[in-house]
Ligand SMILES: [Zn+2]
């Protein structure tokens with residue numbers, strides 16, 4: 376019983392000091408002009424520390440103590456990393472990765488966080504900050520800011536446009552027509568028409584690529600599972616009628 380109390384205190388102290396560290400890191404990074412990557416590494420280090428502290432928690436019952444600090448820490452780390460992710464359509468997937476603690480901080484790479492777009496953009500939800508670039512509004516900007524129908528505030532027209540922009544996760548080009556989604560239910564993994572289609576080897580007609588082809592673009596969550604049993608290697612792009620012809624042809628040759 377005594378040992379358990381000591382553990383609780385240890386963890387509680389850890390969470391409190393980590394929260395203080397996060398708050399001071401936020402101030403430090405805001406004051407000076409650090410590069411995105413530097414900021415990203417600083418925050419993943421904090422996430423790693425949280426991860427290690429969380430490991431201790433398995434020994435005791437988490438339900439028995441206040442999780443307020445823990446929530447604040449997760450929120451702080453998540454928000455600060457999301458500010459670095461651009462365009463905002465990439466933030467939803469990134470948020471899921473950051474908050475998923477089964478994914479270790481060592482596996483949480485910058486490339487993974489920036490790999491998958493969603494049709495729904497995620498705004499920076501901090502008072503008096505631009506929803507896209509997270510810049511603080513000056514007193515002057517406070518009056519000139521641009522607000523959209525959802526109530527998102529922007530510092531400029533270009534930030535407002537960037538908020539709704541969609542880019543292909545395969546070729547990285549801006550999408551102007553209806554996009555194709557790798558995960559239709561979640562509307563995630565945005566692909567443009569040119570990338571989703573390929574020409575049939577027989578008649579040169581446009582046909583959709585095999586779904587396997589795009590699964591590799593989803594790293595982390597679903598992507599890992601789908602890596603095994605990849606049959607994309609021996610897939611030949613042929614339309615249905617050309618495929619039928621090929622099979623008939625093979626049958627004739629065998630006769
Ligand atoms: Zn902005």
Ligand SMILES: [Zn+2]
Pocket residue numbers: 543544545546547548566567568569570571
């Ligand atoms: Zn594309």
Ligand SMILES: [Zn+2]
Pocket residue numbers: 575576577578579580613614615616617618
């Ligand atoms: Zn064909």
